[in-house]
Amino acid sequence: MKIQKSPKPAIIVIFGITGDLSKRKLLPALYHLIKSDLLHENTRILGVTRQNITKKDLFDNVDLCVNEEKNICDPLAVKKMQKITQMHTMDMSIDSEYEKLSNLINVIEDEQNVCMERIFYLSIPPQAFDQIVEYIGKNKLNIGCQHEIAGSNLVIEKPFGFDLDSGKELIKKTGKYFNENQIYRIDHYLAKETVQDILQFRYANPIFAPIWNNKYVDNILIQATEEIGIENRINFYDKTGALRDFVQSHLLQLLTLVTMELPEKLNSSQIHHNKQQLFDQIQPIPKSKVEKRAIRGQYEGYKDQVENPLSFTETYAELELFIANHRWNKVPMRLITGKAMGKKRTDITLQFRTDKNGEYNRLTFRIQPNEGIELRLKVKKPGFAQTSQTALMDFDYEKTFDNHGHPDAYERVILDAIKGDHMLFATSQEVIAGWKIIQPVLDVWSKNSDGIKIYPIGSDGPN
Numbered sequence: 001m002k003i004q005k006s007p008k009p010a011i012i013v014i015f016g017i018t019g020d021l022s023k024r025k026l027l028p029a030l031y032h033l034i035k036s037d038l039l040h041e042n043t044r045i046l047g048v049t050r051q052n053i054t055k056k057d058l059f060d061n062v063d064l065c066v067n068e069e070k071n072i073c074d075p076l077a078v079k080k081m082q083k084i085t086q087m088h089t090m091d092m093s094i095d096s097e098y099e100k101l102s103n104l105i106n107v108i109e110d111e112q113n114v115c116m117e118r119i120f121y122l123s124i125p126p127q128a129f130d131q132i133v134e135y136i137g138k139n140k141l142n143i144g145c146q147h148e149i150a151g152s153n154l155v156i157e158k159p160f161g162f163d164l165d166s167g168k169e170l171i172k173k174t175g176k177y178f179n180e181n182q183i184y185r186i187d188h189y190l191a192k193e194t195v196q197d198i199l200q201f202r203y204a205n206p207i208f209a210p211i212w213n214n215k216y217v218d219n220i221l222i223q224a225t226e227e228i229g230i231e232n233r234i235n236f237y238d239k240t241g242a243l244r245d246f247v248q249s250h251l252l253q254l255l256t257l258v259t260m261e262l263p264e265k266l267n268s269s270q271i272h273h274n275k276q277q278l279f280d281q282i283q284p285i286p287k288s289k290v291e292k293r294a295i296r297g298q299y300e301g302y303k304d305q306v307e308n309p310l311s312f313t314e315t316y317a318e319l320e321l322f323i324a325n326h327r328w329n330k331v332p333m334r335l336i337t338g339k340a341m342g343k344k345r346t347d348i349t350l351q352f353r354t355d356k357n358g359e360y361n362r363l364t365f366r367i368q369p370n371e372g373i374e375l376r377l378k379v380k381k382p383g384f385a386q387t388s389q390t391a392l393m394d395f396d397y398e399k400t401f402d403n404h405g406h407p408d409a410y411e412r413v414i415l416d417a418i419k420g421d422h423m424l425f426a427t428s429q430e431v432i433a434g435w436k437i438i439q440p441v442l443d444v445w446s447k448n449s450d451g452i453k454i455y456p457i458g459s460d461g462p463n
């Protein structure tokens, strides 16, 4: 797939450049953008860290080429990346340090002799967001290049808050210095090629439009299971759980893409407008129904792993939701996510009613892995009898597109943030709507461990 080069020079300031997310996702994505020559030649990377870490230390400890074929690096691209990267040690909790940061950015811009789009990428634990944004704002780093012809942007990662109240508070605090157009809230699922294809598929194949409703669709299942457990994210995960980590963001976003009204044009404002309408129509589960319509589980051995024998954080969550509109009235939407399960798979299945035998046609978007789309149809079984059997129509990305691969989600979000394209980011209203939907379940689940089911590692989750 051909992606457009960023037309703008940018200075990408990464807070927490030595952190896990930066090393696993961000730096490999930047490497690949550099290798593919998709960044403006004046782009610079400024790594902000508390520790006194040199550029050499950083590059010695990161595997830039994890996503490359056979993990092989292009030495020229590595060299180029090292050349445009600079480290800056600072205590992010001290106001006056931001003045020094501002001076440094001005110096870099003077050296390049261009105004650069400023991208403040907060790759740090969410508890630190508020303070850093406050100091960025107080030191006028939210204003943009010293000659004021390039903007300043804030890029933040989910989770956006911890619940409805803290989500609103975070939005208020970031909104004090950055307007909505300057903020990029990453939900990296939105930037996956196969997720982008959901709307494109619906748009480009109007043959499905007449049956995309409760007259034909019996139910929708969205599942995102992982083989990995919580790895070394113990502190974060034990306070977070699957509902906050996955359902509030990734799964609700997927649900809206499948069920929202198709806009006339697939542009950012129309998509966000229709998506918001749908978000507002998803019915939160009433507290009295949580026991029946929300299931939680925890994998065996989790309590030992987090060294908290009393932990009842869920590593598996399953919700049944309904959408209160004419199109989807009474169609159950099941959302499932879990860690340490049998296999990694994210897919979305629309199950269509057939007239007889309680059998179904199914349309499945295989988001990952083994990316593709499959349609299960009934066909006549060859022979003399008039009987039918299910046949699979299978589109496979790798085979169809000749194994050319597609850009990693993080490459796409970095480029879009520089270009100023908000289509694949979550708006503040979407974030709030997501919290509203799951808040009653959070409230009930936070009270006690009633009903939590322990499931074996590598299984399909709780019975």
Ligand code: BG6
Residues within 6 Å of the ligand: 226, 245
């Ligand atoms: C993150 C979650 O948002 O997505 C992680 O915090 C999860 O818990 C990850 O493992 C999964 O992302 P992907 O792209 O590997 O499916």
